[in-house]
Structures are given as C-alpha cells and as structure tokens.
Amino acid sequence: MLKMSICLISFFSLILFSLTLLVFGMVFLYYDMIYFIEWEVLSLNTSSIVMTFLFDWMSLLFMSFVLLISSLVILYSKEYMAEDKFINRFISLVLMFVLSMMMLIISPNLISILLGWDGLGLVSYCLVIYFQNIKSFNAGMLTALSNRIGDVALLMAIAWMLNYGSWNYIFYLEFKVNDLSMSIVGGLIMLAAMTKSAQIPFSSWLPAAMAAPTPVSALVHSSTLVTAGVYLLIRFNYLLLDNMLGQFLLLIAGLTMFMSGLGANFEFDLKKIIALSTLSQLGLMMMILSMGYSKLAFFHLLTHAMFKALLFMCAGSIIHNMMNSQDIRSMGGLCLNMPLTSSFFNISNLALCGMPFMAGFYSKDLILEMASFSYINMYIYIIYFFSTGLTVSYSFRLVYYSMVGDFNTMALHPMNDESWLMLKSMMTLVMMSMFSGSLLMWLMFPSPLMISLTIYMKLTTLIVCLIGGFTGYFMSMTSLFFFNKSLYLNKVVSFFMMMWFMPYISTTFIIKMFFKMGGIMKLMDQGWSEYFGSNKLFNSLMTFSQINQVVHHNNVKLYLFSFMIWFFFFFFFFL
Known part of the structure; x- marks a missing residue:
C-alpha cells in the first residue's frame, strides 16, 4: 500500500507542478519577462555565497515538459515495475534524476550547473545498473566514464571563467564573444555537451544505456540526460556563431545523425533502434543549433520529448507482454493482440517521421526548410535530407517487423492490452504527440516565418520521406535473402550495426593499450x-x-x- 501511495503522490505532485509551470511559462512568453533571482546562502565577513536562478519562458516551458513526462513515467512504472520489491528506491532515484535536471535548467551559473550536471551523471549510473547483471554493470561504467570527460571539461570551463570574476556566464556571453578566454570556455562547454548528448566520438554509451529499465529509458531519452547537452548549448549559443566551433559542431552532429540513422536500419533490438533514433534527432538538434537557430533547436527538443517518451513507453509495454524479449524478428501481428498500444506506437512513429500535422512535422519540416534557406554547402545539405530519409526508413522497417504478418513466437502467449495504468500514461502522451507541435508553434512563433523556396526544394522533404519509407519496406522484405547469401554484405552490416565500431573503440581498444603496458611491466617485474x-x-x-x-x-x-x-x-x- 505504501508503494502505491508513493507512486501516486509523486505523480499528482509532479503533474500539478507541471501545469503551474506551463501557465507561468506562457505568461512569461507573452509578456517577454525574465526573472533573475539571487539567494544569499551564506555571508562570512566580505565573502558571500549566492545561489542564482534564471526564470524565463524557455526554462519554465522546458521544466513543465520534463515534469509532465516524469509524472507519466512514474505512473507507468507503478504497473511496469509492480513486481519489484524495491520500487520505492526506484521512484526515489527517478525523483532525484528530475531534481538534478531542474537544477541544470534554471541555473545561469556554471557552479550550480555542475551540481545538476553531476547529479544527472551519478543518478543515471545508479539507474543503468538497476538490474544488477554483467551487461548492466558494463553499460553503467561506459555511461559514467564517457560522461566524466564532459564533467572535467565543465570543471575546466569553471576555472577559465575566473578571468571574469564571476561564474554567472549570462552576464558576459554577448559582450565577450570574441574574447580568447570566452572562446576557450565555449570549446570546453561544447565538449561537455557533446559527451552528454552522445555526439561522435562519445556515441557508444547511448545504446548501451538501454540496460536500464524501460521507464528510465523513456525519461532519459526524451527530456532529461541526453537533452542536457543540447539545452546547455542553447544557453551558450552566442559562442557558436560565425566561428570554427559552430562549423566543427555542424560537421560532428551531421556525422552522428548519419551514423545513427544508418545503424538503426540494421539493428534488431527494439530498444536499441529507438535509442539510435534519439541519437539521430540529437544530431539534428545540434546541427540546426550550430547554424545559429537556437529557438528552432529548442522547439524540436520539446516536440521530440513527447513522441520519444511515448515511443519508449509503447516499446516497454510490448517487451513487458513479450516476456522480456526485445528482438523485433520474434514479433509480428501485434496490432491484432495489442490494438491500443500498436495505435500509440504507430502515432509516435509517424510523429518521428514528420507526418504532416503531427508534432514532429512542425519542427522537422521547419528545420529542413531553414537549412534549405541558409547558406550551407552541398555536403551538409545532403546529410540533412539523407538522414531524414533514413529516419523514415528505420521507422517503417520497425513497423513492418512488429505489426505486419503473423506472430512469430509461441502460439500460447500472454499478449493483451489490459495494463490500464500504462495505457493511461500513453494516452496523455498521444494527445501531446499530435497537438504539441502546433500549440508550441503558435506560442513560440506568433508571427509566421516567410521561407521562400522553389517548389522542388519545398517538396524535397516529402519526396525524401517517401523514398525512405519505400527503402525501409524493401529492406525488410529482402534483408534475410541478401544478407545470408553474401559474407561481404554481412561484414558491412556488422560495421553499421556496431556504430562504425565505436563501442569497440570506446572500450576494448583503449583497455588493450593499458593491458599491453601491464604486460611489459610484468616482464620487467619478472626479469x-x-x-x-x-x-x-x-x-x-x-x-x-x-x-x-x-x-x-x-x-x-x-x-x-x-x-x-x-x-x-x-x-x-x-x-
């Protein structure tokens, strides 16, 4: 009874805070207000420790979305984790995770950002190793060590900010853009954001973190851990304009988007496909952000949070009913056995693909049109559209394997749609996945943007999506025939599935050097x-x-x- 009450109290508290912050966010947006609050924690002689908070429409809206998703994840966990004896500990960890994200969102100060940043890293490690087995421990260590690189970069940025006499970066960004010290701070902040948002070469931890429980994956991949890097760069966006930092980030983000989209087309693990999809969308956000459109990146961040949380929740419901099997090849015909979950799954997939008038359409279409409208080279232009086609391709492939045809496991199965709490959580997100795009667009862009393109460039997005859909269907139909016949194709597929061997490079490749050094030392010790x-x-x-x-x-x-x-x-x- 106590377990249930903690879940429900957390759910109702978070949903109430979320609605309150949403109202405040809209008021702040309408009146263009910013509140900068300073709280003197301690004053000793001439030294004072001051805590600062920044409340503007961006931080309030983001906090509202984070709290909404986390409240629904907690309600979802009540049924998903019902048999867990330590569900109280799980809920406490989720709440600590959300609290760390809140601290990061409202901080205009690098020290308090570090508190939230390190809180996210520590609690994410605890959540990834929640199911205590070797796979979880390995994934947790990879996640923690990859993120520590970003933590060190943030600490170095704090040291460089001593040149200005204060860590409140918001005072200096616009006036010190061309200063050498601020450029170094910008580079370090960009490195920190790349590790947290899993850009190349730090991408391998993101699919590995799928060892965490599915409700955690829904929270992490939608609005908390991986979006922290994007949000930090949105705040520091002045430092990326018209310099090498922005161009370098554009290249890296493009490669990340391309690599993850390609890898997802050859993956068979349901959660890993959705994780690679998150990586692809993070690359898209980083690309448009590095070109100077921070508001567009934030817009896509919010819309993506809704349908990605729904996508993970649907995946969790399917895995729960499949007796913990995650292989999409053993699925099929789910729409007959789980009609509601399948409908939600398809809606979230269509929103991800940018189906007209769904949430993802408003942000993705606008991003691609602004990319067409901007001064970029042909390589970046092709990466934008080709990666969008890959998104539609793996989404259609996923739907084909899971929804079409016959059920591919045992005839006697427990597949049903009777998990009412899980369905209630998903129903709320379905509405947001359909309507949040248009609502946010009306709020954030009150005056319509005029993007003048030729008819061919205007239709490029639609054409690329259609080609991607046909490619995904064709690959699903013919993959078994082709890939089993050719050893060379199998090697190519393994290269793409292993994210260009990045998990190997991040782990065994680095460890091997130290093992060899250890062997030399051993020979010396015995010689x-x-x-x-x-x-x-x-x-x-x-x-x-x-x-x-x-x-x-x-x-x-x-x-x-x-x-x-x-x-x-x-x-x-x-x-």
Whole structure:
C-alpha cells in the first residue's frame, strides 16, 4: 500500500507542478519577462555565497515538459515495475534524476550547473545498473566514464571563467564573444555537451544505456540526460556563431545523425533502434543549433520529448507482454493482440517521421526548410535530407517487423492490452504527440516565418520521406535473402550495426593499450628489475644475516682470527 501511495503522490505532485509551470511559462512568453533571482546562502565577513536562478519562458516551458513526462513515467512504472520489491528506491532515484535536471535548467551559473550536471551523471549510473547483471554493470561504467570527460571539461570551463570574476556566464556571453578566454570556455562547454548528448566520438554509451529499465529509458531519452547537452548549448549559443566551433559542431552532429540513422536500419533490438533514433534527432538538434537557430533547436527538443517518451513507453509495454524479449524478428501481428498500444506506437512513429500535422512535422519540416534557406554547402545539405530519409526508413522497417504478418513466437502467449495504468500514461502522451507541435508553434512563433523556396526544394522533404519509407519496406522484405547469401554484405552490416565500431573503440581498444603496458611491466617485474631489485636485496640480506649468525656462535678460532686482522691493521696504518 505504501508503494502505491508513493507512486501516486509523486505523480499528482509532479503533474500539478507541471501545469503551474506551463501557465507561468506562457505568461512569461507573452509578456517577454525574465526573472533573475539571487539567494544569499551564506555571508562570512566580505565573502558571500549566492545561489542564482534564471526564470524565463524557455526554462519554465522546458521544466513543465520534463515534469509532465516524469509524472507519466512514474505512473507507468507503478504497473511496469509492480513486481519489484524495491520500487520505492526506484521512484526515489527517478525523483532525484528530475531534481538534478531542474537544477541544470534554471541555473545561469556554471557552479550550480555542475551540481545538476553531476547529479544527472551519478543518478543515471545508479539507474543503468538497476538490474544488477554483467551487461548492466558494463553499460553503467561506459555511461559514467564517457560522461566524466564532459564533467572535467565543465570543471575546466569553471576555472577559465575566473578571468571574469564571476561564474554567472549570462552576464558576459554577448559582450565577450570574441574574447580568447570566452572562446576557450565555449570549446570546453561544447565538449561537455557533446559527451552528454552522445555526439561522435562519445556515441557508444547511448545504446548501451538501454540496460536500464524501460521507464528510465523513456525519461532519459526524451527530456532529461541526453537533452542536457543540447539545452546547455542553447544557453551558450552566442559562442557558436560565425566561428570554427559552430562549423566543427555542424560537421560532428551531421556525422552522428548519419551514423545513427544508418545503424538503426540494421539493428534488431527494439530498444536499441529507438535509442539510435534519439541519437539521430540529437544530431539534428545540434546541427540546426550550430547554424545559429537556437529557438528552432529548442522547439524540436520539446516536440521530440513527447513522441520519444511515448515511443519508449509503447516499446516497454510490448517487451513487458513479450516476456522480456526485445528482438523485433520474434514479433509480428501485434496490432491484432495489442490494438491500443500498436495505435500509440504507430502515432509516435509517424510523429518521428514528420507526418504532416503531427508534432514532429512542425519542427522537422521547419528545420529542413531553414537549412534549405541558409547558406550551407552541398555536403551538409545532403546529410540533412539523407538522414531524414533514413529516419523514415528505420521507422517503417520497425513497423513492418512488429505489426505486419503473423506472430512469430509461441502460439500460447500472454499478449493483451489490459495494463490500464500504462495505457493511461500513453494516452496523455498521444494527445501531446499530435497537438504539441502546433500549440508550441503558435506560442513560440506568433508571427509566421516567410521561407521562400522553389517548389522542388519545398517538396524535397516529402519526396525524401517517401523514398525512405519505400527503402525501409524493401529492406525488410529482402534483408534475410541478401544478407545470408553474401559474407561481404554481412561484414558491412556488422560495421553499421556496431556504430562504425565505436563501442569497440570506446572500450576494448583503449583497455588493450593499458593491458599491453601491464604486460611489459610484468616482464620487467619478472626479469631484470626483479633480479637487481627485490631478489638481489633479499639475497644480500640473507648473506649478511648468515655471516652475522656465524659471528654470534662465539667460536674461539674466529675471535683469534679477528684479533690477528685488527693487529695487522693497526701495525700497517698507525705505526
């Protein structure tokens, strides 16, 4: 009873806070208000420790969305984690996770950002290793160590900010854009954001973090951990404009988007496909952000949060009913056995693909049109549209494997749509996945943007999506025939499935160097260093102790012999 009450209390509290913040966010947006609050925590002689909070429409709207999704995730967890004996601990960890994200969102100060940043890293490690097995421990360690690189970069940025006398970066960004110290701070902040948002070469931890419970994945991949890097760069967006940092981020984000979209087309693990989809969307956000459109990146961040949380919840419901099987090849015909969940799953997939008038359409279409309208080279333009086609391709492939055809496991199965709490959580997000795009667009862009493009460029997005859909369907139909026939194709597929061997590079490749160094040290320890070091010392001490032992036997001959030696010594040197 206590377990249930904690879940419900957390759910109702968070949903209430979410609605309150949404109202405040709309008021702040309408009146263009910003509240900068300083709270003096401690004052000692001339030193004072001040906590600062920044409340504007961006932070309030983002907090509202985070709290809404986390409240629905907690309600969802009540049924999903019902058999867990330690559900109270799980809910506490989720609440700590959300609290860390709140701290990061409202902080205009690098020190308090670090509190939220490290809180996210620590609690995410605890959540990834929640199911205690070898796979979870490995994934947790990879997640923690990858994110520590970003933490160190943030600490170095804090050290560089000492040049300005305060860590409240919001005071200096616009006026010190061309300053060398601020450029270095911008580079370090960008490195921190790349690790947290899993851009190349730090991408391998994101699919590995799927070892966490599915409700955690829904929260992490929609609005908390992976979006923290994007949000931080939105706040620091002045430092990315018209310099090498923005161009470098554009290249890296494009490669990340392309790599993850390609990898998802060859993956068979349901949760990993959705994780790679998140990575692709993060690449898209980073790309448009590096081009200077921070408001568009934030718009896509909010709409993506809704349909991605729904997508993970649907995946969790399917896995729950499939007796913890995640292989999409063992699914099929789910729409017959789980009609409501299948409908929600398809709606979230269509929103992800940018289906007209769904949430994802308003942000993705606008981003692609602004990319067409901007001054970019052909490589970036192709990456934008080709990666969008790959998104539609793996989405259609996922629907084909899970929804079409016959059910591919045992005839006697427990598939049903009777998980009412899970369905209620998903129903709320379905409404948001359909309507949040248009509502946010009316709020954030009150005056319509005029993007003048030729009819061919205007239709490029639609054409690319249709080609991607047909490609996904064709790949699903013919993949088994082609890939089993050719050894070379199998190698290519393994290269794409392994994210260009990035998990190997991040783990075994790095460890191997230290193992080799350890082997060299072992040879030295067992060779010359042992002979001239510890072994030589031991033998010398043994020899001296044996001589000492002979002396202490009180032998008369020895005393006479030593007397003669001393006599000759004095005779030759002192006479």
